[in-house]
Amino acid sequence: MSEDPVWDALLAWLKTFPNHVDPEKSVRLVHNEAGRGLVARGDLPPGSLLISIPNAALLNLRTLKPLYPPSFASLNAIQWLSLHLALQFRRHLHPNNLRPPLPNRTSSTSASLPSSKFTSTPLPRPPPAIPQDKYWPFIASLPRSFPTVPLTWSNHSRSLATLRADFSLSDEDVSVDDWQDDGKKRKRYTELVELMDGATRRRARDVEKRFREDWDVVRRLWADHGTEVEGELGFFDFLLGWLNVNTRCIYFDLDGRKENNLTLCPVIDMINHVPGRTTKPSPRIASMTFSAPTTSSGDPPLRDGEELAFSYGAHEDAMLLTEYGFVIGAENDYNVAEVDKYVEGLFEAQGREGELKVGVLRDEGYWGDMTLSEKPDPPSPSWRVLVALRLFHLRLPTLAVLSADSLAAWYNNINGVTETVSSANEAKVRASVRAICDAAVREAEEGVKRCEEVLRRWKREGTGVDKEMEGNWRMVKTVWDEDLRIARAVKNEYEGK
Numbered sequence: 001m002s003e004d005p006v007w008d009a010l011l012a013w014l015k016t017f018p019n020h021v022d023p024e025k026s027v028r029l030v031h032n033e034a035g036r037g038l039v040a041r042g043d044l045p046p047g048s049l050l051i052s053i054p055n056a057a058l059l060n061l062r063t064l065k066p067l068y069p070p071s072f073a074s075l076n077a078i079q080w081l082s083l084h085l086a087l088q089f090r091r092h093l094h095p096n097n098l099r100p101p102l103p104n105r106t107s108s109t110s111a112s113l114p115s116s117k118f119t120s121t122p123l124p125r126p127p128p129a130i131p132q133d134k135y136w137p138f139i140a141s142l143p144r145s146f147p148t149v150p151l152t153w154s155n156h157s158r159s160l161a162t163l164r165a166d167f168s169l170s171d172e173d174v175s176v177d178d179w180q181d182d183g184k185k186r187k188r189y190t191e192l193v194e195l196m197d198g199a200t201r202r203r204a205r206d207v208e209k210r211f212r213e214d215w216d217v218v219r220r221l222w223a224d225h226g227t228e229v230e231g232e233l234g235f236f237d238f239l240l241g242w243l244n245v246n247t248r249c250i251y252f253d254l255d256g257r258k259e260n261n262l263t264l265c266p267v268i269d270m271i272n273h274v275p276g277r278t279t280k281p282s283p284r285i286a287s288m289t290f291s292a293p294t295t296s297s298g299d300p301p302l303r304d305g306e307e308l309a310f311s312y313g314a315h316e317d318a319m320l321l322t323e324y325g326f327v328i329g330a331e332n333d334y335n336v337a338e339v340d341k342y343v344e345g346l347f348e349a350q351g352r353e354g355e356l357k358v359g360v361l362r363d364e365g366y367w368g369d370m371t372l373s374e375k376p377d378p379p380s381p382s383w384r385v386l387v388a389l390r391l392f393h394l395r396l397p398t399l400a401v402l403s404a405d406s407l408a409a410w411y412n413n414i415n416g417v418t419e420t421v422s423s424a425n426e427a428k429v430r431a432s433v434r435a436i437c438d439a440a441v442r443e444a445e446e447g448v449k450r451c452e453e454v455l456r457r458w459k460r461e462g463t464g465v466d467k468e469m470e471g472n473w474r475m476v477k478t479v480w481d482e483d484l485r486i487a488r489a490v491k492n493e494y495e496g497k
């Protein structure tokens with residue numbers, strides 16, 4: 001037995017599946033700064049199988065479909081999984097405000113789980129079991145809040161009335177009772193959102209857009225077909241489900257549409273991210289597995305007490321923050337400083353000529369996503385920045401027609417025929433890179449300063465700053481610190497050029 005009853009209940013549930021492999025033989029659950037994580041029990045031989053979760057214990061479109069009527073089949077994996085989690089959270093965590101059960105359901109009793117960090121209060125008596133409860137022991141192990149994710153911050157920066165209007169909440173929404181409308185907190189969350197750098201804000205808006213689209217699809221389907229299944233759909237339950245899906249799903253080939261090839265997977269979903277690791281969860285015919293790094297993987301071997309990890313992707317901190325609610329900092333080689341707006345500003349200042357050139361860049365797939373990076377050495381602007389600046393500084397004989405001839409030198413460069421457009425063009429490109437770095441450094445210095453001022457003010461205010469808010473603030477500042485470090489590194493590199 002561990003000291004975590006939720007983990008023990010999850011392992012007990014997994015034992016009920018044929019061919020299960022007990023994860024506790026190889027790994028131990030720990031609580032650390034990343035929440036929970038798994039560490040090696042003893043020195044683990046390279047390549048040895050550590051975790052094997054039977055396909056029947058995974059939550060994905062294949063395992064969900066049989067639990068729902070055909071009318072739900074239009075949902076994609078994220079929507080369906082989020083809906084399922086929402087209904088289950090409501091059923092098991094708030095069984096007192098459910099509508100009466102549907103007729104003709106066979107029922108038995110499902111197991112209740114004791115309290116723990118992730119189930120902070122003892123759970124109420126569960127309702128009589130229905131087929132959809134099959135995965136509850138797994139779902140009970142999922143986080144119940146996401147305080148470090150910017151989508152949570154932006155929701156907390158709104159009043160309930162604004163949330164109702166923004167997300168079309170119905171007057172009967174069962175989940176709004178759990179929402180605490182706190183004016184002071186709202187102000188702080190508003191400031192936190194405004195403190196984020198441009199790249200993080202853009203990504204945070206994208207996450208919110210995806211969430212909103214999924215919520216709209218699901219609430220509309222629920223309005224038409226909700227009576228066909230047991231349960232109540234609440235906005236905040238769906239949000240909790242969606243954030244779990246977004247932060248915990250792993251790739252799983254279901255032979256369907258690409259966007260649906262994902263799964264929630266117990267135990268493996270406790271493994272935290274380390275950038276650059278090559279060992280990954282690996283599907284086998286009947287299970288999802290995780291093995292110790294092989295000697296050829298380049299990943300460090302797992303010695304007793306060391307943490308299992310894999311890479312969630314080649315993600316910079318702005319993305320890790322908005323999608324997963326954490327940052328890495330200077331050890332994240334994928335960190336970049338976004339410079340789109342400075343490049344855009346140059347083209348705008350070129351008037352009609354700039355517009356035509358932007359059109360060419362768009363057509364060739366080179367517009368947007370322009371960054372500076374420190375790694376790999378030497379620090380440099382991305383290829384996309386250089387391509388854009390080389391076109392920006394290309395002299396056009398006439399603006400009447402943009403002929404292939406007038407752009408030939410630039411096309412030769414982007415097709416790899418030549419290293420630069422010309423030496424004169426390249427000198428101007430380098431000067432623009434220096435100017436862009438200067439602007440990026442200035443902006444990041446101001447961002448860092450703003451962060452520091454805000455924290456000082458929060459600390460002066462009567463109630464001080466709680467640990468959670470200070471942790472969030474620190475992540476926002478880390479992204480600015482990284483912008484500054486990277487812009488300075490590229491500036492230094494280009495100073496002598």
Ligand SMILES: C[S@@+](CC[C@H](N)C(=O)[O-])C[C@H]1O[C@@H](n2cnc3c(N)ncnc32)[C@H](O)[C@@H]1O
Pocket residue numbers: 033034035036037143247248269270271272273274323324325326327
């Ligand atoms: C798939 S879960 C991993 C297990 C998780 N720590 C838990 O407590 O259940 C992903 C979440 O873990 C946390 N996480 C993962 N890697 C992290 C890291 N390197 N640093 C901080 N938090 C991390 C983030 O909250 C992320 O959203």
